Amino acid sequence: MQKMKILIIGTLGTGKTTLAMALSHETGYAYTSIxxxxxxxxxxxxxxxxxxxxxxxxxxxxxxxxxxxxxGGGPHLYEVRDALLGSGMPVSVIWIDMPHDLCIERASQREIVIPAPFVWAPIDYSVPAIHSGIEIAWERVWSAVPEFCARRMVFPRDLPSSEIYLRVRSNLSGEIGSLSPNDTS
Structure with missing residues (x-):
């Protein structure tokens, strides 16, 4: 199995955290989010x-x-790119792209408050605004860096998170083998 960095990106409410934590659990890879x-x-x-x-x-x-x-966007975009390149690890970037109405619904239901020094715009504005920023970052950075294996995965509103996980996992399986933890090959 080839060991690598897997970067999950997407706007608010796409299920990035759920997906990333499931991948971390299955692979045994450390999970870190901003x-x-x-x-x-x-x-x-x-x-x-x-x-x-x-x-x-x-x-x-x-x-x-x-x-x-x-x-996947914002003011630290290029720093993240450079840090990933500096890791010396193969990097797979997965953009989880979901319908905005679903993302707004999910993000609006959150009760967790993340400490940040900035006032956020309303969710129904932030979701499409962040998505627009990711589109620009996708063109200029994530899909433009030849060292990165970058995939934009667009999912319909009604697809269960378990199926999204299976599709992402299947997409990654060619790169990281069986996804089994602690593989020493």
Missing amino acids: DDCRTRYSDGTTDGEDAAWHHFLIACRDPSPGILEFS
Whole structure:
């Protein structure tokens, strides 16, 4: 099995965290998301946000396999790209693309508050705005870096998360073999 970094990107409410955690559980790879880094290292200030990104970039740069998750766009886009390239690991980027109405519905139901120094726009504005940023990042970065194996996976609204997981897993299986943890080959 080839060990690698797997970066899961997408707008709010696409199921990135659910998917990334399932992949982490199955592979045994460490899981790191920017939201987890914000929860662990940020206090909601700009200094806290810098600390969260510092730790996320360390995970991206680490020369061991991992499952990573963030939106895929924004001001740290190029730093994430460079850190992943600097890891020396093969990198697979999976863009989970879901209908905006479903993402808005899911994101609106969240009760977890992630510390951030910025005021967020309403969810129904943020979901398509973040998606637009990812589209630009996809063209300029994720699908443009020849060292990355980049896939945009578009799913319908009514597809169960278990089926999304199976499709992503199947898509990755050629790259990381059986996805079994602790494989030493």
